Every structure is written in structure tokens, then in C-alpha cells.
Amino acid sequence: MIDHLSVSQVKLYLLCPLKYFYRYIKRLPAPPSSELTLGRSVHAALETNFTQKIATQQDLPLSHVTDAFSDAWEQEAKETAFDEDEKPGQIKDEGINILGVYHPTVAPTIQPKAVEQPFELTFANVPYTFKGKIDLVDIQDRVIDHKTTKRAPSPEQVAQDLQLTAYSLAHQTTQGQPESSLRLDVAVRTKTPKILQLETTRQPADHTRFLKLLGYVAKGIQSSLFYPNPNFTCPSCPYRRHCDAWQDV
Ligand code: SF4
Numbered sequence: 001m002i003d004h005l006s007v008s009q010v011k012l013y014l015l016c017p018l019k020y021f022y023r024y025i026k027r028l029p030a031p032p033s034s035e036l037t038l039g040r041s042v043h044a045a046l047e048t049n050f051t052q053k054i055a056t057q058q059d060l061p062l063s064h065v066t067d068a069f070s071d072a073w074e075q076e077a078k079e080t081a082f083d084e085d086e087k088p089g090q091i092k093d094e095g096i097n098i099l100g101v102y103h104p105t106v107a108p109t110i111q112p113k114a115v116e117q118p119f120e121l122t123f124a125n126v127p128y129t130f131k132g133k134i135d136l137v138d139i140q141d142r143v144i145d146h147k148t149t150k151r152a153p154s155p156e157q158v159a160q161d162l163q164l165t166a167y168s169l170a171h172q173t174t175q176g177q178p179e180s181s182l183r184l185d186v187a188v189r190t191k192t193p194k195i196l197q198l199e200t201t202r203q204p205a206d207h208t209r210f211l212k213l214l215g216y217v218a219k220g221i222q223s224s225l226f227y228p229n230p231n232f233t234c235p236s237c238p239y240r241r242h243c244d245a246w247q248d249v
Helices: 007-015 016-025 034-056 061-079 088-105 155-160 162-175 204-222 240-244
Strands: 112-121 129-138 142-150 181-188 193-198
Touching: 007 016, 007 162, 016 193, 016 204, 016 240, 034 061, 034 088, 034 112, 034 142, 034 181, 061 088, 061 240, 088 193, 112 162, 129 162, 142 162, 155 162, 162 181, 162 204
Parallel strands: 142 181
Antiparallel strands: 112 129, 129 142, 181 193
16 A cells, blocks of 8 residues: 555546556556656756755756756656657657756746755645655745646646645645745747746645545545546556456456
């Protein structure tokens, strides 16, 4: 069984409880998609720059950041399940281009205070600890999450994003006060990459709602409520074969 919950776990359970079961309870291997590998590699490059910037207050040269991206990409790509029609080299170039736009325009506007800040929280209604890492908190106490996506998220998606709600809750719980602002920095994978800075807020009612949700997901897991919920990820689900035989087991 599991010993903690994370936002990724909660999101996966809500998407498909059976997929959650195969990944986190049965721990069946699931190679990452190219989209995940691209996102993780861009993330690693940003982390390399911002971590050293806490002390130096200077951004690294772009070439150092793209080198960090390439190193991460080469590692991640070995395990990645690329679709037949995907060209890994092209996707890698997309990452280099994203950093080429992000680094000179957005990075200079951020002075980080903490990068990949871990949190581990306990709540009376949740029988597991809740763990995660806040992407970035800057010296103005702004909480920033970085994402790489094919399409720009809608305002509703940003307003309801569970990752941002969890970051806000973790900041409030660990710091004793709300963040000064909450922002999603999104790299959109258009031909010329676009960087969007999407501001949002979370109120105490959003935290309460999230905690209630966490409690219900925990109850579902403890009660072994693992059932298929067909959704948009089914075509690329690594557990299709197991799922197809679910009713016979
Ligand atoms: S194929 Fe679809 S329904 Fe089945 S486990 Fe995967 S995501 Fe869930």
C-alpha cells in the first residue's frame, strides 16, 4: 500500500481509479510519454538556473541552461515511449526553443527565495501524510508553478488547478500566511513557443474543498475502490492490456 498522498496521486485517482491502482499500488512500469519527458527536462533546466540564482542573484548564460536541458533530455529519453509518428530530435528542439524564449524574457523577472521546496503535511481528516514540492517561491512571496503544454489552459482550468491549490495550501500551512500571489508560467508548444503568465488566487474555501477531496480520495484508496473510468488518456494508457481483462480478475 501507499504511505503518503501527492497531488499527482490525487489527480490520477480522480482521472481513473484503476490506472491509479496499476501505477501506485501494483507499481506496474509505465514509460513516460514524450510530453512528460519534455516537461521534466525543461523543468530540470529551470531548476538548475533558479537554484543557483538564490545565492548569486544572476541568471546563468542561456547555453548553460540549454546544456542542463540536454543532459536531462538524454537521460529521460532513454525510458520514453515515443509514438511511432514522433521525432525525438524535433521534440528536443522544441525544448531548446522554449528555453530560448523563456530565459531572456521571464527568468530575469524572477528572484527566487526557494526552489523545489518540499512540504509534508498532516490533516485530521486524511489518514496519509500529504507530500510535495513547491516549484518556486520568489522574494516577494509569489508562488510560481511551471508547465509545458500543447494548448494554453483556459481560465477555468487555471482557477481549478489542483496543483496550484495544493501549493497555496502548503504555503499557508507552513508559512502561516497566504502567498502574495499564485501564478502558472506556461510554455505553450506552438511553432514559436509562447510563454503565458497566468495569475490566479485561492481562498480558504478552496483549501477546505481540497482537503475534503483529499479525504474522499484517501477513503477510496483505503477501501480498495479501483475501477476503470474511460477517459481521454485511454488510447495511450500503458495498462490497456490489464484494464481490458479487469472484469475477469
Ligand atoms: S485504459 Fe482507460 S479506463 Fe483503463 S486503466 Fe487506462 S485510463 Fe483507466
